[in-house]
Amino acid sequence: MLIYDLEKRGPRPLYEYLYLCIRDDILDGVLAAGEKLPSKRMMAKDHGIALITVENAYAQLIIEGYVTAEEKRGYFVAPGMGMFRRKGPREQDEDLNDTHDDARQGSWKGTEQGRKTWLADFSSSKLKRDAFPFATWTKLMRRVLDDREEAFLEKPESRGVPELRSAIAVYLRKAKGLDVSPDRIFVGPGTEYLHHLILQLVGASRIVAVEDPGYKKVGQIYESHGLKCLHVPVDENGLIVERLWNSNAKLVHLSPSHHFPTGCVMPIGRRRALLDWARAQGAYLLEDDYDGEFRFDGKPVPTLASLDDETVIYLNTFTKTLAPSIRIAYMVLPEKLKNRYEEKLSFYSGSVSSFEQYTLAAFIGEGYYERHVNRMRNYYRQQRAKILQIFEESSLSKVASMEEHAAGLHFIMKVQTAMEDEAWMKAMEEKGIRLLPVASYSYGGQAKYRHQFLMYYTDLEEKNLRGAFEIMGNSIF
Amino acid sequence: MLIYDLEKRGPRPLYEYLYLCIRDDILDGVLAAGEKLPSKRMMAKDHGIALITVENAYAQLIIEGYVTAEEKRGYFVAPGMGMFRRKGPREQDEDLNDTHDDARQGSWKGTEQGRKTWLADFSSSKLKRDAFPFATWTKLMRRVLDDREEAFLEKPESRGVPELRSAIAVYLRKAKGLDVSPDRIFVGPGTEYLHHLILQLVGASRIVAVEDPGYKKVGQIYESHGLKCLHVPVDENGLIVERLWNSNAKLVHLSPSHHFPTGCVMPIGRRRALLDWARAQGAYLLEDDYDGEFRFDGKPVPTLASLDDETVIYLNTFTKTLAPSIRIAYMVLPEKLKNRYEEKLSFYSGSVSSFEQYTLAAFIGEGYYERHVNRMRNYYRQQRAKILQIFEESSLSKVASMEEHAAGLHFIMKVQTAMEDEAWMKAMEEKGIRLLPVASYSYGGQAKYRHQFLMYYTDLEEKNLRGAFEIMGNSIF
Numbered sequence: 001m002l003i004y005d006l007e008k009r010g011p012r013p014l015y016e017y018l019y020l021c022i023r024d025d026i027l028d029g030v031l032a033a034g035e036k037l038p039s040k041r042m043m044a045k046d047h048g049i050a051l052i053t054v055e056n057a058y059a060q061l062i063i064e065g066y067v068t069a070e071e072k073r074g075y076f077v078a079p080g081m082g083m084f085r086r087k088g089p090r091e092q093d094e095d096l097n098d099t100h101d102d103a104r105q106g107s108w109k110g111t112e113q114g115r116k117t118w119l120a121d122f123s124s125s126k127l128k129r130d131a132f133p134f135a136t137w138t139k140l141m142r143r144v145l146d147d148r149e150e151a152f153l154e155k156p157e158s159r160g161v162p163e164l165r166s167a168i169a170v171y172l173r174k175a176k177g178l179d180v181s182p183d184r185i186f187v188g189p190g191t192e193y194l195h196h197l198i199l200q201l202v203g204a205s206r207i208v209a210v211e212d213p214g215y216k217k218v219g220q221i222y223e224s225h226g227l228k229c230l231h232v233p234v235d236e237n238g239l240i241v242e243r244l245w246n247s248n249a250k251l252v253h254l255s256p257s258h259h260f261p262t263g264c265v266m267p268i269g270r271r272r273a274l275l276d277w278a279r280a281q282g283a284y285l286l287e288d289d290y291d292g293e294f295r296f297d298g299k300p301v302p303t304l305a306s307l308d309d310e311t312v313i314y315l316n317t318f319t320k321t322l323a324p325s326i327r328i329a330y331m332v333l334p335e336k337l338k339n340r341y342e343e344k345l346s347f348y349s350g351s352v353s354s355f356e357q358y359t360l361a362a363f364i365g366e367g368y369y370e371r372h373v374n375r376m377r378n379y380y381r382q383q384r385a386k387i388l389q390i391f392e393e394s395s396l397s398k399v400a401s402m403e404e405h406a407a408g409l410h411f412i413m414k415v416q417t418a419m420e421d422e423a424w425m426k427a428m429e430e431k432g433i434r435l436l437p438v439a440s441y442s443y444g445g446q447a448k449y450r451h452q453f454l455m456y457y458t459d460l461e462e463k464n465l466r467g468a469f470e471i472m473g474n475s476i477f
Numbered sequence: 478m479l480i481y482d483l484e485k486r487g488p489r490p491l492y493e494y495l496y497l498c499i500r501d502d503i504l505d506g507v508l509a510a511g512e513k514l515p516s517k518r519m520m521a522k523d524h525g526i527a528l529i530t531v532e533n534a535y536a537q538l539i540i541e542g543y544v545t546a547e548e549k550r551g552y553f554v555a556p557g558m559g560m561f562r563r564k565g566p567r568e569q570d571e572d573l574n575d576t577h578d579d580a581r582q583g584s585w586k587g588t589e590q591g592r593k594t595w596l597a598d599f600s601s602s603k604l605k606r607d608a609f610p611f612a613t614w615t616k617l618m619r620r621v622l623d624d625r626e627e628a629f630l631e632k633p634e635s636r637g638v639p640e641l642r643s644a645i646a647v648y649l650r651k652a653k654g655l656d657v658s659p660d661r662i663f664v665g666p667g668t669e670y671l672h673h674l675i676l677q678l679v680g681a682s683r684i685v686a687v688e689d690p691g692y693k694k695v696g697q698i699y700e701s702h703g704l705k706c707l708h709v710p711v712d713e714n715g716l717i718v719e720r721l722w723n724s725n726a727k728l729v730h731l732s733p734s735h736h737f738p739t740g741c742v743m744p745i746g747r748r749r750a751l752l753d754w755a756r757a758q759g760a761y762l763l764e765d766d767y768d769g770e771f772r773f774d775g776k777p778v779p780t781l782a783s784l785d786d787e788t789v790i791y792l793n794t795f796t797k798t799l800a801p802s803i804r805i806a807y808m809v810l811p812e813k814l815k816n817r818y819e820e821k822l823s824f825y826s827g828s829v830s831s832f833e834q835y836t837l838a839a840f841i842g843e844g845y846y847e848r849h850v851n852r853m854r855n856y857y858r859q860q861r862a863k864i865l866q867i868f869e870e871s872s873l874s875k876v877a878s879m880e881e882h883a884a885g886l887h888f889i890m891k892v893q894t895a896m897e898d899e900a901w902m903k904a905m906e907e908k909g910i911r912l913l914p915v916a917s918y919s920y921g922g923q924a925k926y927r928h929q930f931l932m933y934y935t936d937l938e939e940k941n942l943r944g945a946f947e948i949m950g951n952s953i954f
Contacts, residue, residue: 034842150606166510192826350804
């Protein structure tokens with residue numbers, strides 16, 4: 001039974017106060033999406049108020065989308081509603097922050113999302129809103145819905161639907177110089193899932209090597225599987241192969257085309273040395289081509305896998321090129337690991353909705369993906385040039401430099417300062433600027449990577465950039 | 478360059494033979510989905526034939542959907558095409574099995590799918606085609622597409638989008654007597670993925686106990702993570718708790734509401750004993766409610782988790798109730814494991830497309846899911862009654878009995894015979910009847926479960942059933 005203390009309404013009309021109470025209970029999750037509200041008659045009776053008062057309150061909730069009315073069934077909390085208000089669109093709405101909202105304001109505190117807007121958020125790798133080819137994607141989705149009714153009742157193949165794997169194979173041949181049969185391609189709902197599979201294939205009791213600095217999550221995944229991680233330092237040519245000698249590592253995770261986060265590209269000599277080591281050791285190299293689609297100088301770096309696809313596992317995702325909500329990544333397994341998968345892991349069910357797999361297969365197969373990537377590449381190229389120009393014109397450029405490797409979706413900014421990174425970052429946060437220190441991606445290189453910051457540029461408001469660079473420039477001592 | 482030996486065409490017209498060659502290369506995967514075909518002019522030139530011949534062949538390929546024509550770009554192998562012909566719809570088409578199709582017929586041999594139709598396939602747990610609420614689902618999908626453009630650019634929360642978890646919480650309260658907060662609900666692309674998470678939470682170096690006989694895949698998953706599986710025998714009340722004493726198991730996987738495969742329900746006494754053991758041992762019980770939606774006698778068995786949700790992890794999936802292509806499962810974690818997840822595993826990205834999560838949230842939240850489950854329950858109830866009646870009237874009932882626990886999507890048939898299961902099954906397969914022996918789900922109970930067969934009934938053609946039962950009845954000695 002929903003009972004509100006209507007005495008507390010102050011000068012507000014009854015219906016408005018009732019509306020506010022229910023709305024806030026919905027926003028706070030006290031009333032969950034899909035839950036049935038009491039009938040209007042019951043509500044009026046329970047509160048001893050007129051039916052028309054409840055009717056007005058309910059009508060307001062319906063107009064604003066908090067509640068849906070269903071014929072002959074009653075009133076329900078709308079499906080979009082939940083207790084997770086800090087992510088809801090209403091957080092932007094200043095008007096809602098009236099005194100009634102204490103509980104909600106409380107839930108803001110201490111959360112990063114608490115800050116409503118950033119002048120410039122260089123920590124966000126979020127894609128621009130208009131980056132996603134929404135019209136084409138929904139067109140294909142609708143077509144798959146129309147044409148593929150059967151597909152709903154099919155259990156998707158363990159390694160992914162054939163159509164998608166074929167389309168990826170064609171793409172890899174064209175775009176990456178990787179000529180592999182679709183049966184070596186494995187699809188999963190994100191690279192993390194594929195890491196799980198790789199660990200099961202390579203052997204879970206092994207030592208794995210990761211780059212330092214590097215993509216921290218990979219180390220977390222490995223350690224969460226009880227593995228020992230060896231953090232191998234990188235220099236300007238990428239992972240230092242000598243540091244792998246005597247390591248007994250059986251799997252090495254690396255990003256040779258555009259090292260994360262430093263941005264360096266591994267030259268062919270280092271690649272060969274790495275492959276020689278791996279072959280001698282019987283180890284696998286896991287090539288994470290996480291932003292391999294985004295090279296801007298027109299000379300695509302051949303993948304490590306294209307040099308030796310029996311030693312290298314190739315890993316890529318559509319999350320960075322399409323949208324983070326599309327949970328589809330893929331890997332190419334060496335023949336030997338593919339066979340081991342078939343022998344030992346093919347009992348696993350498919351892990352990605354067939355519906356989205358068919359949509360993506362059509363998207364790639366009909367050439368939309370390549371066009372989309374080209375379009376985004378051009379967009380990012382211009383975006384980079386513009387940001388670099390604004391940077392050069394700013395006072396920041398006198399005390400900092402931008403590292404540029406003509407690839408990827410972030411820069412590295414090196415700051416000439418004696419200040420502690422932590423303190424400076426905090427000061428910047430207070431002025432609405434968010435940055436990520438490179439040192440936070442390193443285990444052994446805290447000192448080496450001091451005063452370096454990773455700066456994503458995909459979700460920046462250009463109009464704020466000049467101001468942000470000036471603020472930063474004026475706060476470095 | 479595509480070159481076919483047109484001399485081999487026999488009495489066929491040139492265009493038809495060319496069409497067949499290309500079509501078969503598409504079906505065999507020689508030409509992959511999305512691949513560009515030579516221009517008509519080039520094709521004619523390479524073969525020294527008239528342009529009109531190629532035009533006719535291409536036109537036929539387009540009409541039949543093997544090839545798509547794209548303005549100013551040329552001709553492409555249609556996205557639905559691939560090398561995985563044995564799953565394609567064309568396999569049903571007898572007409573295609575002409576002499577040109579040797580290679581394809583070859584690929585049939587030895588594959589289970591090689592048999593075109595079964596008189597009765599009791600091994601298939603596939604849902605009936607019209608079981609999936611296609612119209613409603615696509616309606617909601619379209620609405621999500623229209624209303625939720627933003628959602629494409631959001632990274633789904635690690636544990637699932639709030640709307641879906643809220644909707645599941647409401648459902649669990651109503652349908653399962655489980656009153657849990659949405660933040661204890663975790664969504665993943667199938668139960669297998671959730672098993673991965675559970676192992677990381679409970680500790681990967683532990684001993685896990687599974688039911689014998691039981692759901693074999695769970696044991697495979699655990700062993701593939703390097704764990705030691707203890708196979709605990711079940712009796713008519715489910716898992717024998719005494720066999721867990723001195724076991725040191727820290728996780729026990731079980732299906733108390735409808736044991737797989739025997740179908741027995743664990744009574745309250747056994748449940749209490751199991752919970753007592755688990756609490757004393759500091760172990761977790763993993764309740765796999767894999768077909769908990771399908772009890773037919775109107776007395777839903779309360780979940781084990783509703784007795785003690787600090788000791789029990791509850792696991793369920795939408796695959797069995799909705800469609801196997803929808804890869805969404807969920808679990809409810811005890812508070813302690815939820816906290817451990819937040820502390821250690823929240824770095825994981827969301828693993829299910831937000832788009833499908835929102836669709837499912839609406840489907841549940843607006844009451845469609847409950848109605849669908851009710852409809853399916855009624856359908857299966859009738860289906861079961863009908864099958865049991867046909868069985869009773871058949872000669873098979875004189876030499877076999879059907880075990881019935883008023884739940885789930887399969888029966889257990891016990892056959893009075895001296896024949897070996899293997900030999901009899903083979904004989905039945907040759908007559909178009911597929912069965913699964915219960916013994917194949919057991920490690921230590923091969924003898925105990927002899928002459929018992931698991932029989933799924935969800936995808937049976939009723940018209941064939943009478944014949945199938947007679948054939949079986951007449952072949953048991």
